[in-house]
Amino acid sequence: MKISFVDLIKNSSAFKLLFKGLNEERLIFTSPLYGASKSIFVSELLKSVNNIVVLLPDEKAIDEFNVELCVLDKGKDVVVINELKPELLQEKITDITNRKNFILISTYKLLNCLLPEREKVSNSTTVIDLNQHLNYEDLIEYLHFLNYTKDKFVEIPGDYSVRGSIVDFWSYSEKNPVRIEFDGDIIDSIRYFDPESQRSIDKIEKATLSAALTSSVDEKEIYTDIISYLDNPVIFVSSFEMNNLGDEKINLFVNNIGTTLPKIVAAEVEDPADEFPDMLTVAEPAVNIKDSASADKFFSRVNTRWIIENEISDNEKQIRLDLTDAPSINSNYQILFNTIINYAETDYKIILASENELQSQRLNDLLLELKPELSSLIERGVVSVETLAIKNGFVDKVDKLLLLTDYQVFNKPYRSKISTSKKYKKVKSKHFASINKGDYVVHEDYGVGQYAGLETIKIGDVSHESMKLLYNNGGAVYVNLNYLALVKKYSSNESVKPNLSTLGSADWANTKAKTKKKIKDAARELILLYAKRKATKGYSFSGDTIWQKELEASFLYEDTPDQEKVTAQIKEDMETEIPMDRLVCGDVGFGKTEVAVRAAFKAVQDGKQVVVLVPTTILAEQHFNTFKDRFSQFPVNVRVLSRFQTKREQTEIIKKLETGNVDIVVGTHRLFSKDVKFHDLGLLVIDEEHRFGVMAKEKLRSIKSNVDTLTLTATPIPRTLNLSLLGARDLSIIATPPPNRQPIYTHVSVFEIIKIKAWILQELKRGGQVYVVHDRVQSIDRLGAYLLKYIPELKIAVAHGQMKPAQLENVIHGFLNKDYNVLLS
Numbered sequence: 001m002k003i004s005f006v007d008l009i010k011n012s013s014a015f016k017l018l019f020k021g022l023n024e025e026r027l028i029f030t031s032p033l034y035g036a037s038k039s040i041f042v043s044e045l046l047k048s049v050n051n052i053v054v055l056l057p058d059e060k061a062i063d064e065f066n067v068e069l070c071v072l073d074k075g076k077d078v079v080v081i082n083e084l085k086p087e088l089l090q091e092k093i094t095d096i097t098n099r100k101n102f103i104l105i106s107t108y109k110l111l112n113c114l115l116p117e118r119e120k121v122s123n124s125t126t127v128i129d130l131n132q133h134l135n136y137e138d139l140i141e142y143l144h145f146l147n148y149t150k151d152k153f154v155e156i157p158g159d160y161s162v163r164g165s166i167v168d169f170w171s172y173s174e175k176n177p178v179r180i181e182f183d184g185d186i187i188d189s190i191r192y193f194d195p196e197s198q199r200s201i202d203k204i205e206k207a208t209l210s211a212a213l214t215s216s217v218d219e220k221e222i223y224t225d226i227i228s229y230l231d232n233p234v235i236f237v238s239s240f241e242m243n244n245l246g247d248e249k250i251n252l253f254v255n256n257i258g259t260t261l262p263k264i265v266a267a268e269v270e271d272p273a274d275e276f277p278d279m280l281t282v283a284e285p286a287v288n289i290k291d292s293a294s295a296d297k298f299f300s301r302v303n304t305r306w307i308i309e310n311e312i313s314d315n316e317k318q319i320r321l322d323l324t325d326a327p328s329i330n331s332n333y334q335i336l337f338n339t340i341i342n343y344a345e346t347d348y349k350i351i352l353a354s355e356n357e358l359q360s361q362r363l364n365d366l367l368l369e370l371k372p373e374l375s376s377l378i379e380r381g382v383v384s385v386e387t388l389a390i391k392n393g394f395v396d397k398v399d400k401l402l403l404l405t406d407y408q409v410f411n412k413p414y415r416s417k418i419s420t421s422k423k424y425k426k427v428k429s430k431h432f433a434s435i436n437k438g439d440y441v442v443h444e445d446y447g448v449g450q451y452a453g454l455e456t457i458k459i460g461d462v463s464h465e466s467m468k469l470l471y472n473n474g475g476a477v478y479v480n481l482n483y484l485a486l487v488k489k490y491s492s493n494e495s496v497k498p499n500l501s502t503l504g505s506a507d508w509a510n511t512k513a514k515t516k517k518k519i520k521d522a523a524r525e526l527i528l529l530y531a532k533r534k535a536t537k538g539y540s541f542s543g544d545t546i547w548q549k550e551l552e553a554s555f556l557y558e559d560t561p562d563q564e565k566v567t568a569q570i571k572e573d574m575e576t577e578i579p580m581d582r583l584v585c586g587d588v589g590f591g592k593t594e595v596a597v598r599a600a601f602k603a604v605q606d607g608k609q610v611v612v613l614v615p616t617t618i619l620a621e622q623h624f625n626t627f628k629d630r631f632s633q634f635p636v637n638v639r640v641l642s643r644f645q646t647k648r649e650q651t652e653i654i655k656k657l658e659t660g661n662v663d664i665v666v667g668t669h670r671l672f673s674k675d676v677k678f679h680d681l682g683l684l685v686i687d688e689e690h691r692f693g694v695m696a697k698e699k700l701r702s703i704k705s706n707v708d709t710l711t712l713t714a715t716p717i718p719r720t721l722n723l724s725l726l727g728a729r730d731l732s733i734i735a736t737p738p739p740n741r742q743p744i745y746t747h748v749s750v751f752e753i754i755k756i757k758a759w760i761l762q763e764l765k766r767g768g769q770v771y772v773v774h775d776r777v778q779s780i781d782r783l784g785a786y787l788l789k790y791i792p793e794l795k796i797a798v799a800h801g802q803m804k805p806a807q808l809e810n811v812i813h814g815f816l817n818k819d820y821n822v823l824l825s
Contacts, residue, residue, distance in 0.1 A: 005351040005386055005403060006072065009037060010044050013398045014321040018307070019045075021319050022234065027299050027306045030319040035394035035403065036353075037323055038309075039068035042236060046077060046103060051233040053104045053226070055111070061238070062105050064391055069103065071389045081106040084113060091157060094173045094210060096229055108237075110226055111298060117224050125173055126209045128180065132187045139167055139180070146211045155195045164456050166465070168193070173210035176201065199481055227301055235298075236307045326393035326402065329409045331554065331633070336409060337371045343402045344382050354406045355389035355558050362553040363406060369546045389558075412556045440490035440498055443469060446477055447501030447508030448490060475503035538579035538706050539682055541606050544571070547634060551601050554633070555594060557738055563591045566732040570599050570710065573730065574683075580708035586734030592712045593623065595734070596685045597630050599710055604636055604663045608682025612666040615691035617642040618812050623687070624666040631664075641667035641676075643806075644813065686711045753790050760791060764821055772824045777802055784824050799825045 009015065014033075018041060021028040033041055046052055056062050059082045069078050079102050081092050093115065096102060126142075128134065140162060144150070148160045148169060154177045160169035170177035176192040179200060190207050191200040227233065299306055310318070329336050340350050352367075354360040364385045367374050377383040393403030406412065435441060437453045449469035457466050457478050466478040467487065479487055490498055501508045552567075559567075566584055573580035586592045600610040612627065614620045624640035631638060639653045639662050650670070656662040660679030665671070669692075686692075689711050749755060760770050772787070774780045777800050784796050797820035799811045815823045 005353065005388065005401070006040055008349070008399070008401055009040050009396065009403075012396055012401070014323055014396060015041060015044065017319050017321065022305060022307065025317075026304070027308070028319060029308045029310055029317060031321050032309050032323070033321065033394075034323050034325050035392035036068055036388075036390040036405075037394050037396075038238065039065055039072060039390070042103060043069060043072045043074045045234060046074065046101060049232070049234050050101055051104065051230045052102075053106070053230065053233050053235040055106060055108050055235065055237050057238070058107065062107065066105055068390050069105075074103065077102050079104045081110055084109060089113070089115075090172050090210075093229065100231075104226075104230075106226075113226065115224055115226060115229070118229055125211075127206055128187065128190065128209060129206045130187055130190050130204075133185055134182075134187055135185050136165070136167070136182045142209075143167075143169055146209070153195075153198060163454055163465075166456070169209065170195070171207065171209045173208045178204075178207040180207070197484075199484075227298070227304060230304075232303045232305075234305045234307065236309070238309050322397040324395045324397065326395055326404055326408060329404065329411075331409070331411050333366070333370055336404075337374070339402075339404075340374065340377070340383055344377055346400070348400045348402050349381075350377075350383045350402045350404070351393075352383070352385045352404050352406070352409070353388040353390055353393065354385060355387070357387055358559060358564060359406055359553065360385050360387045362549055363409075365549055366546070366553060369549075406553075410554045410556070435487075435489050441469060442488050442490050443477065443479070444486045445508075446471065446503060447511070448498045449477065449500060452476075470500070472500040472502040477503070536579055536706050537577050538708060539606075539608070540577045541574040541602055541608075541682075541708075543575065544602070545605055547605060548598070548602060551630070551634070552598060557591075560591060560734070560736040560738055562586070562734040562736045563595060566595050566734055567598055569730070569732050570595065571602065574599065574602060574708055579706050580710065580730070582709070582730040582732060583711045583713065584732045584734065585713055587737070588714050590734045590737055592714075592734060593626055594630075596687075596710060596712060597627060600627065600664055600683060600685065601631065601634075601636070603683040603708070606682065608680055609657070609660065609662070609678050610664040610683045610685065611671060611678070611681060612664065612685045612687070613671060613692075614666065614668060614687045617644055617668055617809050618816065619687065620644075620666050620668050621813065621816065627664055627666060636663050637661065638664045638666070641665055641670050643668075643670070681707055683707065684709045688713055753786075756787075757791050760794070760822070764793075769815070769818070769820075770822045772822060774824060780824060787822070787824075794822050795820045796822045796824050799823060 014037070018028075018030060021030070022045075042052055042054060054065065056065060062080060062082045066075075066078055066080055069075060079092055079096055079099070081089060081104065083089075096104065097118065128139075140160075143160045148158055151159045151161055153159075154161050154168040154170050157170045157172050157174075159177075160167065162168075165182045167180045167182070168177060169180075174192075177195050179189075179191045179193045180187055181189045181191075190204050192202045192204060193200045227235075298304075327335075327339050329339065343350055352363055354363050364378075367378070367383070367385070374383060388405075390405055391407050393405050393408060395402050435451055437451060439451050440448060441451050442448055446469070449471045452468040452470050455466055455468050455478065457464050465481050467481070467484070469477045469479060469487070471477065570580070570582060570584075573582055584592055584595060596612070600612070603610050612623055614623055620640055620642045621644065624638065628638045637656075639656070641650060641653050645653070653662060653665065654676055657665060658677045658679055670676070684707050686709065690713065763770050772783070774783050780798055780800060784798055788794055788796065797811050797815050799808055799815075803811070812823075814820055
């Protein structure tokens with residue numbers, strides 16, 4: 001029977017030493033647990049203890065460790081605290097008070113956080129029951145007293161809203177927002193609802209309402225720390241940095257009102273420009289309280305056990321685990337093969353861990369095709385490929401185990417496949433967000449109406465929330481919130497008010513019938529046009545080669561299911577004699593370019609040339625860099641043709657295109673010029689076809705009559721999309737976002753240079769760049785000077801619509817090349 005790598009390491013000598021030490025001592029020191037051995041040990045330890053705290057150096061380490069625990073099926077047992085913000089920390093505190101077994105992951109700073117006593121958190125929760133006598137105004141007043149924020153819609157914890165006899169709120173102790181409906185002073189119903197759609201989810205018998213800790217905590221309160229919330233915890237300190245805690249404790253729950261900046265700072269911020277305010281006298285509250293925070297004080301806490309991981313230690317009692325880092329591969333297959341063979345010769349078992357089944361199969365195929373002599377090692381079980389999405393492997397010298405991961409083999413960045421913390425953001429409900437009272441809307445069955453607000457309609461003994469829509473001649477329609485999909489906001493390019501439809505008339509039905517007829521007529525013409533192209537014979541490309549598999553395996557990120565499916569569809573098209581004409585739709589960042597890269601590589605391997613056509617020079621540079629980077633390990637000549645190249649460079653590229661010495665060319669409208677000729681064009685990739693003009697598209701038709709064509713777009717124009725939906729062009733959709741795709745968070749704040757400076761410097765510190773958006777071209781230069789006055793380390797580029805196109809492109813090009821770290825526009 002095959003034993004998995006996880007089971008092998010669970011029974012290793014290193015783990016036995018750790019468990020033995022933990023049973024004998026309250027404080028043990030150990031040499032480092034490298035790679036995935038740390039997460040495997042912690043997941044195994046949870047079987048024998050109630051609480052484990054893992055303290056890591058930073059948020060990146062937290063994210064990676066959390067992902068590995070989820071891969072090991074411990075995700076439901078994990079609580080992550082990676083932001084020390086009151087509202088988020090309160091949610092986590094409430095969470096752990098309701099758990100018995102869990103793994104808490106955070107940074108060392110968590111030990112310094114002053115928290116309210118556990119009893120206070122438990123006593124700050126009120127239970128609201130169905131059919132309870134409760135005055136409607138009293139509940140609203142109580143929510144206000146608890147420091148909840150009144151808003152139009154409830155979308156994050158701490159929000160509440162009021163509509164007629166309905167009160168919505170999101171308690172810090174509830175995973176979903178709660179909707180309470182009153183009948184006089186009696187609670188008639190309690191329901192959970194979806195914060196995005198605002199639809200009710202489930203009926204419940206009771207709801208809990210927790211106070212925001214910031215509302216009632218003051219400096220006279222007694223504070224504690226996170227350890228008091230735990231039940232005989234084992235605290236694992238990854239890398240010994242306990243002595244770096246400093247001598248200050250952080251109180252996140254002090255009163256925020258009345259804090260002012262030091263006078264010396266405020267006096268420095270005077271600016272004559274009226275449109276930019278001086279430094280405001282309100283800033284973030286002081287949160288530090290002097291107190292000792294030495295490591296010894298923590299180690300001496302009763303009912304705690306500590307594991308201190310330290311690479312260098314003079315402690316004689318330190319447990320030596322004989323674990324080391326896995327050898328570096330650096331995308332070099334020869335190093336990989338030599339490493340496997342060398343370790344196999346010394347009786348090691350070698351496991352290559354891959355993030356998914358598809359990547360595992362690719363890796364297995366590469367081993368067998370590039371190094372056939374490894375087949376005997378694989379058959380004997382000395383070498384195996386397992387699906388395990390962990391970042392770093394390690395070497396166990398005692399039990400002779402070597403774990404390598406595809407992240408190490410291909411130098412891939414480790415990407416989170418889960419959200420490590422519940423970072424709330426304001427996202428207006430999809431059905432309500434853009435519709436305000438008085439707006440014109442279109443109902444699928446009744447036509448154009450005007451939104452008059454929400455009303456509660458009682459039918460029999462049941463009450464329903466409904467949208468009220470007004471129509472011509474005083475007509476009205478009430479739309480139950482469960483049928484909001486039938487209503488869309490009216491949109492028009494003209495700034496005229498639409499005529500309201502008349503209920504009971506045939507006007508709306510006639511309008512829909514005429515529209516359908518026009519669509520059918522247009523479709524008939526287009527189908528005839530594209531049927532002719534389908535009859536044209538094209539080139540049939542060869543099947544996948546080992547190089548194709550190697551390129552796809554070296555992709556830095558995990559393929560989404562849609563990427564995998566679309567790639568297969570494109571290959572199938574290219575391997576037939578019918579010229580491909582496929583439209584790939586997908587949001588920005590969903591992986592359309594990678595799909596095009598694989599198609600281009602397939603064409604190049606058959607000796608064909610590839611054109612990547614883009615609408616702007618900036619996009620041409622971006623695609624050129626992407627293609628060049630992806631093909632850096634292969635003999636593929638990629639060039640770019642745009643106005644950023646000199647006349648001499650353009651002439652050289654055009655000559656090489658005609659002689660076949662350029663395999664892939666990325667370019668703009670310059671490729672339409674009469675002097676551009678191709679040696680053997682096999683694939684045309686068009687990015688954002690809708691941004692090319694009519695004449696350009698006519699030129700395109702002459703280029704691609706029998707050439708495989710791949711069109712990429714995030715926003716297809718109606719005609720292009722219509723062709724695909726009718727079957728005249730093949731349509732592929734990449735709808736699944738990458739698992740590591742990070743959401744965008746929006747915070748609204750007044751203009752304060754202290755905050756702006758902190759935010760900008762934080763972004764620059766991590767190697768990022770900053771966009772600053774201004775509302776007036778006339779004062780944009782003064783804003784730039786204002787920012788430089790208080791943040792002199794900035795390198796600012798200014799871009800706006802009144803600049804000449806060439807000048808604007810040069811600025812954007814410089815920003816993309818990181819000549820500037822701030823783009824002011």
